[in-house]
Amino acid sequence: MSALDLELRVPSRRLDASLRLDAGQTLALMGPNGAGKSTLAAALTGTLPGQRHAVQGRLTLGDRVLLDSVRGVRVPTHRRGVGLMAQTPLLFPHLDAVGNVAFGRRGLGERRTTARRAARRWLDRVGAGEFAQARPWQLSGGQAQTVALARALAAEPELLVLDEPLNALDVTAASRMRAVLRELLADQTAILVTHEILDALTLADRTAILHDGRVVAAGPTRELFTRPPNVFAARLAGLNLVQRDGESLAFRAADVVVSAGEPDATAAVRFPVRVLSLEPRGEHALLRGAGAEGIAAGVELHAEVDVQLASGLDTAPGAPLWFGVPAAGLREY
Amino acid sequence: MLGVALLGLAFILVPLLATALRVDWAHFVPLVTDPAALEALGLSLRTAGLSTLVCLLLGVPLAAVLSRAEFPGKRLMRSLVLLPLVVPPVVGGLALLYAFGRFGLLGAPLHALGVEISFSTTAVVLAQAFVSLPYLVLSVEGSLSTTEAGYERVAATLGASPAATWWRVTLPLALPGLLSGTVLAFARCLGEFGATLTFAGNLEGVTRTLPLDIYLVRETDPDSAAALALLLVAVAVLVVGAAHGPWLKPRIRGNAV
DSSP states (O other), rough: OOOEEEEEEGGGTTTEEEEEEEETEEEEEETTTTTTTHHHHHHHTTTTTTTTTTOOEEEETEEEEEEETTTTTEEGGGOEEEEEOOOSSSOOOOOOHHHHHHHHHTTTOOOHHHHHHHHHEEEEEETTTTGOOOOOOGGGGHHHHHHHHHHHHOOOOOOOEEEETTTTSOOOHHHHHHHHHHTTTTEEEHHHHEOOHHHHHHHEEEEEEEEEEEEEEEEHHHHHHHHHSHHHHHHHOOEEEEETTTTEEEEEEGGGGEESSSOOOTSEEEEEEEEEEEETTTTTEEEEEEEGGGGGTTTTEEEEEEEEHHSSSSOOOOEEEEEEOOGGGOOEE | OOOHHHHHHHHHHHHHHHHHHOGGGGGGGHTTTTTHHHHHHHHHHHHHHHHHHHHHHHHHHHHHHHHOOOOOHHHHHHHHHHHHHSSSSHHHHHHHHHHHHHTTTHHHHHHHTTOTTTSSSSHHHHHHHHHHHHHHHHHHHHHHSSSSSHHHHHHTTTTOOHHHHHIIIIIHHHHHHHHHHHHHHHHHHOOHHHHHHHHHHHOOTTTTEEEEEEEEHHHHHHHHHHHHHHHHHHHHHHHHHTTGGGGSSSSOOOOOO
């Protein structure tokens, strides 16, 4: 198994990122739209359209140098051993599902029958064995995407790049796909581009956050989101963020204490808010409010409240309430 | 609207119908199985087949470059490729003569080497290929351009070399356009007259294809001309039928995402 080590720059897209990944691990690549996630993914596979010379830096996979712009090394896509699973399945329409999955096996030099046998095994592993003979247009989005996963894995890539693979799927299909990925990515060196923290938490050992083309935070996924090291990670983790004197205050919805009157001294910070909505979440409810005045004016804040407590408060939209946060729940960046 | 459409259809059908009515049906079979006619038909089919092959060998790479590569002058190149479509065939034949004739640009050195092209069967093939090439290029290029380039990118990430991608992905996806382009080019070759007459002449058994034969016998034997004309119409109908047959319909569709 191989380790990934990259230091890539794509000046035309303002990407300048460095990352490392141990063999067999999965790295989630997160960040807002336009942060450079897909550019980085395409730079890894060598498929940046029309920009072949725009990628600079160094990229090594295991003991192979795939890119070294200083020494003029630029391994073409088909010899990189970097697989790709994109947002859309892009199954070859002239081949059935087995033919699609066998495509990369034929490239490995396998004979047709051997390749198709291996392809069937991969289809079974992703739970798409029953679609073996199906043509791409006969498959639903979720089915097609699982076939695309089997196809990418069957080519035995040293590194698999997954570019928002669940994006085009409905909730049920995405959940099934997540389960399949969880199992199959266990020993696969992989980079998963996603904007869903859930994908990162369930699938990725490590997470890197891109912002404006740079890696602004990286670390073990759980650690990154339970103790966000900076405001970028905090924002992705869904924490409330309020600016105060040039720094950012972050706190969890669960740490917010809601009251009708102004909170007492146990609250380190307090915000008058107007209710936006109350959304049931089982035994709890998510109370969304907009800061009414002070440093949180206009900022949307979330509080997790007990249903019992919520029933004792006026939570009609527009109603005035107070959000208080104890010192222990506050993080400052 | 419908009336005008029917008028348009009639415009095409009436002359064909008139041909069928003009034919002396009692003698149809002897007329079209006349040895000279059969020889002309055989020559037509053989040369059209060869010319289509030439079109494929030259046209597919042309179409691939026009649809995939990016370079300055690409629009100009496309216009040039389409030129034989708009140049009168007689002019095309003359141009070929100036290039490959005994005293032509390339013909003179070839003649010195003992290679004679003009007024030979080779000249028939060149004339047909010259006028038919644009049909094939247009059709294949259209088919390649509508194919999502993403498929080729995916093939590369699956380890397929550019050559393997071409054979296993690009070409199969462009197959409908390739087939219809081939059939169109073949049909155009079969009907070629002007360039052939100018460049290859009208030598029985060597360059006298069916259209040339029809033109020749028209003066001396109108019955034979009508019968042969109908024969050519029948072959054309078969070819067009093949080009629009159900097997070329969307067997290949986009992904249902």
